[in-house]
Amino acid sequence: MVEVGDFVRIEKDGRVYEGLVMPRHAFSGKDILVIKLRNGYNIGIKLTKNCKIKVIERRKERIAKKREIPYDENKPTVALIGTGGTIASYVDYETGAVHPAATTEELAFAVPEIFDICNVEAKILFQKFSENIKPKDWQKMAKEVAKYLNKNMPVIVTHGTDTLAYSSTALAFMLKNLNNPVVFVGSQRSSDRPSSDAFQNLMNSAYVALSDIGEVVVVMHSSISSNGCFIHRATKVRKMHSSRRDAFVSLNSKPIGIVKNGKIEFYEKYEKKKSGKVRIKPNLNENVCLLFYYPGLKREDFEKIVDGKDGVVIAGTGLGHVSDDLIPPIRKLTKKGIPVVITTQCLQGRVNLNVYSTGRKLLKAGVIEGEDMLPEVAWIKLMWVLANEKDIEEAMKRNIAGEISERREI
Amino acid sequence: MVEVGDFVRIEKDGRVYEGLVMPRHAFSGKDILVIKLRNGYNIGIKLTKNCKIKVIERRKERIAKKREIPYDENKPTVALIGTGGTIASYVDYETGAVHPAATTEELAFAVPEIFDICNVEAKILFQKFSENIKPKDWQKMAKEVAKYLNKNMPVIVTHGTDTLAYSSTALAFMLKNLNNPVVFVGSQRSSDRPSSDAFQNLMNSAYVALSDIGEVVVVMHSSISSNGCFIHRATKVRKMHSSRRDAFVSLNSKPIGIVKNGKIEFYEKYEKKKSGKVRIKPNLNENVCLLFYYPGLKREDFEKIVDGKDGVVIAGTGLGHVSDDLIPPIRKLTKKGIPVVITTQCLQGRVNLNVYSTGRKLLKAGVIEGEDMLPEVAWIKLMWVLANEKDIEEAMKRNIAGEISERREI
Incomplete structure (x- = not known):
């Protein structure tokens, strides 16, 4: 009896097929044997009386072979x-x-x-x-x-x-x-x-x-x-x-x-x-959250997410913005000494909080500009920096592992 | 007296400059007047005795002009x-x-x-x-x-x-x-x-x-x-x-x-x-959250974020995955009838939960595949669908406004 996973050789109508026996799919009939050929493609072979099937290697033997x-x-x-x-x-x-x-x-x-x-x-x-x-x-x-x-x-x-x-x-x-x-x-x-x-x-x-x-x-x-x-x-x-x-x-x-x-x-x-x-230097402070800003993110939701965290990374919009109503809870965090790093959900380009008034308010509220770091990278870096560095802001803005590119005009 | 925002004409050493008076920057000296030329560029002009400055139009007049x-x-x-x-x-x-x-x-x-x-x-x-x-x-x-x-x-x-x-x-x-x-x-x-x-x-x-x-x-x-x-x-x-x-x-x-x-x-x-x-059809159910999965997202954080929501959109990894420990709280949500839609943080490509075992577990837990919708788009759509449609899953998988592309092999 041929089993799923066996390697078989089938002769039919003068042609030879070799491959792994695959499970039957819902769409293949009961008399169809599906095998995966050596080139990776699956074919279905209708099993008729003139088919010769030989098991070349049982699945278990193949797996066990050292x-x-x-x-x-x-x-x-x-x-x-x-x-x-x-x-x-x-x-x-x-x-x-x-x-x-x-x-x-x-x-x-x-x-x-x-x-x-x-x-x-x-x-x-x-x-x-x-x-x-x-x-x-x-x-x-x-x-x-x-x-x-x-x-x-x-x-x-x-x-x-x-x-x-x-x-x-x-x-x-x-x-x-x-x-x-x-x-x-x-x-x-x-x-x-x-x-x-x-x-x-x-x-x-x-x-x-x-x-x-x-x-x-x-x-x-x-x-x-x-x-x-x-x-x-x-x-x-x-x-x-x-x-x-x-x-x-x-x-x-x-x-x-x-x-x-x-x-x-x-x-x-x-x-x-x-x-x-x-x-x-494997130490991390894992108590850091990564938060993706979106227009429906309410102040109370934001506060729930950041509550009790030792650090927060936000993927803001554009040059690094969030809505005005999140600025007071952000200020609360930074006043307690909890670093808040702003990156951009655009993924490409640099954060710049000096261009628009929202950005300037964020800077006043004490956030750290995430330069051109990816949100995920800034999140990992902040966990690492909190466990390995003393001046968090300085370290977040310093290139440590190629994560911050030099400024170039585009 | 020249004020910031005035449009001025300056003659100096036989040359004429016209532009808007800009605020002094920290790096420009006290005797430097910075103006924005008509071509948009800023220049600093050192004010010497042989400078003639004429205000062509006061800022306020310019703004007031209808x-x-x-x-x-x-x-x-x-x-x-x-x-x-x-x-x-x-x-x-x-x-x-x-x-x-x-x-x-x-x-x-x-x-x-x-x-x-x-x-x-x-x-x-x-x-x-x-x-x-x-x-x-x-x-x-x-x-x-x-x-x-x-x-x-x-x-x-x-x-x-x-x-x-x-x-x-x-x-x-x-x-x-x-x-x-x-x-x-x-x-x-x-x-x-x-x-x-x-x-x-x-x-x-x-x-x-x-x-x-x-x-x-x-x-x-x-x-x-x-x-x-x-x-x-x-x-x-x-x-x-x-x-x-x-x-x-x-x-x-x-x-x-x-x-x-x-x-x-x-x-x-x-x-x-x-x-x-x-x-x-402007109605929305705003009580929907958009959540970006990352490897440090703990089960208790996830539960806090989704608590009390009427719908959840997750930007998972790859084909639409999250870590195994989030599957039980996801199942809890879907059992209560709260739709959980999975998109991909890759942003490009389609969600497919049939390829890997994690995906199959998610499907068993009752999530809805977000097809090739952007996470933000799936979030907005779910708010809209909850307020306007009866069969949430059917509507989320149906193309309503060009948000879902037809499947094509890449």
Whole structure:
């Protein structure tokens, strides 16, 4: 009996089909067997009397089979830290849903071509969809990454794309004196799909891991057609599309460069890797809220949200505004010494509270201008600054990890 | 004695300068007079003995001077409704800050060239920076706009850019059977600046007002270099830069078209204007919150924010996710019959809760997929739907005002 997940060979009418048995979909008839071909496409085959079906490998055997990770002493070794997400996930053939995987071997063998350029020391740190990753997990990641960096290994972190930019930003603040690149990589389409970006993204992140960059970066598809990947500065990148492979976009800055066919072309200045040990500053004050302003946000709602917080980041409108009626409760916060940082929900452009009277009132009420930081980045930075710096306003306005660009006239 | 705001003529060393007297800046010396030249640039002139200064027009006279609005019976008449914002604002020469203006005449004469193509019936509805505009104001706008439409006049609404897209979206839901275009327009730089976009935006919105479009649209600069403006569908546009003139971008859709040199080129299908009367459905249930998910959002914070609301819109991550620990409180809401709509903070792309297990759990918990609606648009729509429709889920998933695009494979 053929089971879902088995790898089968079917001969019918003189043709041969090989593939994984998929679950029956509601729309396929009972006598239709759906298999996923090696090229990733699914086809339905009508089972007639003249069909020959042979199970080449049972699902369980395939999953259980161990593979040995190769090692070549002439090649550099890259640490590959798995945290979950599509790039290290498998399709559940019962439901068709994608689940995080799996074993160290599965992670290392996700793209076996990687062994052509480096050895891989793989480690599954956790197996989470990134929507479930929390600030505590960033601290674990920072510590794990630092451990490998201090063995002088570049690090690739595979991560779900949903909150990948949050995690990479957190590590950009937590890790100091980077002696090797830290590369976050994900994929938008799982590797069982013909349109998957997992292969290109992971291979390109290996090339970046072997470069002289001394920053936390994100390596993801640069366009839907090319095989190149942009190298984004962790604190400047944002997921800007729910499904496209080129979803990651650097805002208020160009990507640092592009990696294509094994070569890196740089667009922007970047930090070179340092000598010596990496230091970590993983502490955060998690009691900070991020608040998106909208015209119906009432004063009492605002007060409820910020109540008891040690810091507040607001994504205001335009140059960084909120409605007048929120200014008194903001003043109350700043008077108690609670920092209120203003960013813009436009995402692009700089906050400037000197242009309009609302902005000037906000400045008088004691808010901190978030310069050209993304709202999420300012939120992570404020948590970090509250736990690591003394002069909060000075630190929020100082560029610490590439999060604030120099002013340029546009 | 020369005062700030006076228009003066200065002769010095054989050269003549004419301009508005500006306030002294901290960095200009006491013997420096700063004037804004007719071309918009400021210069500082050192006042020496051989300077001749003549006041051509006192500030107060200039402000008080009334102008008569021309009328040509051979031209169509366009209603110009002012709500405030930079496009109808003036620079306070005491502080350098920009304030909303002004009189009906000032509004009509903002761009006198408009009289070459139409008559203008100007009306100052209010004078607000748009960050202070609230849902109640949208209702006033809708009623006022409908009044003019039912006199068979196309309507241009001048509006601050910060929340322009919110207001135009609200009117797109409130106004039915449009018999003329409703054009929202703003400017990113005030008209006293040489780089102002006020002139082009307003002229181009007049051309759109005279077209056969039967939708609420937004007309704003298409690029920083061109004199063309995009015609955006109200429910698909978002302010995506704090200061650039081409800040408005259609997301998940092309602009409807471009207007340039008095001509419109269409990119997309659009509703043609209808015959008969416009109807308005201005009711809203304002007790709906818009919530931006981030990895530090704790369950208790979430519960505080949604407590007592009649509807909740969440900007989730990626395809529309939130962390697992928010699913039980979401289920509590939906069990009480409170709609919870999921959109994506990526802003681009469609929500799809069938791909990953988190999404499937959310669907089981009873959330409504927000398709490819912007989070702000879904928030406004839910307020409107709660007040005007019976089957909330059906209505949220049905395209009502161009807010949901047809599915296309990307």
